[in-house]
Amino acid sequence: MEDFTCWWHPLGNLTEQEEIIYIFTYSKDEGPVVDCPDYISGGPNSCHFDSSHTSIWKMYCMNVTAVTAHRNYTSQQHCLDVAEIVQTEAPVNLTYKLTDAGGDELGHNVALTWAYPVPTDLQYGWITLVYELRYRRIAEVHNWKVKQPFREPRMELLGLPVGHYVVQVRCRSHNSGLWSRWSKELAMSIPARAPAGKLLVMVLALGVGVVALIVIILGVIPQSRRIKDYFLPPIPKPRIIGIDPLLLKKGHLDAINRHFSGFHNYCPPSYTEEVWENVMKGKNVPK
Template sequence: MKENMPSALAFIFLFLNISLLNGQSPPGKPEIHKCRSPDKETFTCWWNPGTDGGLPTNYSLTYSKEGEKTTHECPDYKTSGPNSCFFSKQYTSIWKIYVITVNATNQMGSSASDPLYVDVTYIVEPEPPRNLTLEVKQLKDKKTYLWIKWSPPTITDVKTGWFTMEYEIRLKSEEADEWETHFTGQQTHFKVFDLYPGQKYFVQTRCKPDHGYWSRWGQENSIEIPNDFTLKNTTVWIIVAVLSAVICLIMVWAVVLKGYSMMTCIFPPVPGPKIKGFDTHLLELDWLSKQTEGGSAPDPSWTIP
């Protein structure tokens, strides 16, 4: 037995040397890339595999829960795609810490990732908001604004208070290079003013729970701001001003053409009283006869007014 030991060790060293010369080695250290839950009820963890050492390499995910000594293996390697582990409702517990490790093994040896400590409550990354709608509206003072409205993600339960969701929108005109971002709090609608008429605007939304991460930006929607919304009111006033100016010019032209002064047009002379059939000459003769009868000669300079 002792005589065979040196031979066995020599064979092992020879095998290792041949393997190293052929580029074969134990697998590299894998790295857990991300763990995400869309709804606090399920979650998935993904990892980046290390080098395979030139040999077929098997990967496994193991985990244990806080307060438990038992180690479990991933329940589902298929649902979320390659290099992933999916935890259904049956295997998901909130307010508990998961200690997760990914192991890599081939013929030359094995390696393990650094452990990741996960609380499902704090790894929530919801799906983007849905039903994004855009509409151009006007206030009572004819000011134009863009009305943006959306709905929470389908699988997120916000009605019962299980989730408190916050939202962001971003928009830009067709000619702009950068997005303009607005935080809307828990509102699922928003008004945007100071828009450029005739330009096309693109809008997206995203959401974040009270604990967790922002979702990816949702599907892009677009709308064109009509020109007549801002020009309609201005055009009416321009037409009114032009018509008023034309009317004034016509009135001035008519006054000048007839040769009347402005004061005559505004304050015309008041005509004196005129009684039909009244003769001032007869009145003068009657007065003269009365003066003669009285014995006094009339003053030649006096005349009937």
Template structure:
């Protein structure tokens, strides 16, 4: 049985609604007064609604052209393939209604209804109206809408709270509701913003601009079927301007001073420091002899260098005595031996 109910939940809604049609304009019908001895006009089933998926109510109207004597109404209904039965309660939902209590309400079953109007001159029956209770659930609006203004440091947030409709028993688990929250600034009357679909009974809103009044409202519907309820009553919340705390102001001031200091050092002191260093410690010039190519000193032979240096006054090229070197080497060898 549980598996069957689960499969029925997955199926698309099965609602079959016939539109009410006014009486056909036969020439003789529109020229008689209300006491002309005609049967009543065809009634019209206007709709059905369940507040909580446990009971439901259907209502009808007398038709577009009520005529003849006062009519009596009888609502007949059938569930699935079962034989037709008469309305169990004509007074529970008001005049021209039929109330189905818990004993006469079944979900995932097709109800088909019609209403017959009778007087002493005849009768007239409405079109058939078919429904599934699971699809006509339209709960009452949520109740006890309230709010809390929270402050954390220099920031404000608004916690909006509400309760389920008093006509719905959500604690039993027979029906689960979801919610939609709307809010707007009072200065922007047509700019509603939405938060949904919500399963909790509260929502905290952050980063709302201060200095204005906000308007909140909420509605609900069954989780997987049915219709949205009407909107709840609104609540108005004034959100003050967010003041900058002393600590935040001091921190910003310190950061600004440090930034300016670093920029000053980078743009002025560093370039001046390089010039000051060059003044105190001038660069040492490289040694340079006028008239001598430095490349020749690096790569030239010794005789070429001597030829150039002899042009300078007092320069005497060194004399190398190969014999003396040989004697030195020989003496060194004899001494070691």
């Protein structure tokens, strides 16, 4: 906002021999009307205001008069504030980074960042910027998708499908409707596979899992017998003090009875032999 230039279109439908003189006049905050300070620096049909003639936060009202041999032509008055006509520089250093990969169906999240070429203008508060970002697939020349307006020099695109894209960004003062030029195009490629960072994390996680499984197999399985004995101790076999278990297995009842005869009120069982009579069919049995 140190200086500015005004231009006008010359009159048409006049003969080339007719001489025309243009007079540019202006006033500041309804002050006295004065002539243009510089008709040369801005080129033909212009008026340039250097830093000594530029005032911030003041209203300029101006018009142009074309003086011909027959009559004068005066334009409509045009009023403006310097802050309203600031055209900012195009942003620079536009970069991108994949922040999340959800696969081919969900797409990827992409973080975009950029910078203003004159950061001191922002640091001193002379201007507050708003941004506009646009992107498209490389093959779709006229199918731009636009994100605007926002004030931070960053933007995250969510769920961007796999493919190749072109991205640009521009800015303007929040008091002005004049956008800067678009930044240089940034070619952006969204891969079908996970980004290298996530792929590395997946490989490391898989490796750690395999190592842990091997440690479990080599360390826990050989100790399974000991663990089983700790949690499930063997059931003791029934045993009677003073009795040889082999006697119970071999079935020597006489020896067993002799051992038990020492117990109080023990009576050895009595055994009887069952008598089977052979019944023969077809023979008379005496009554």
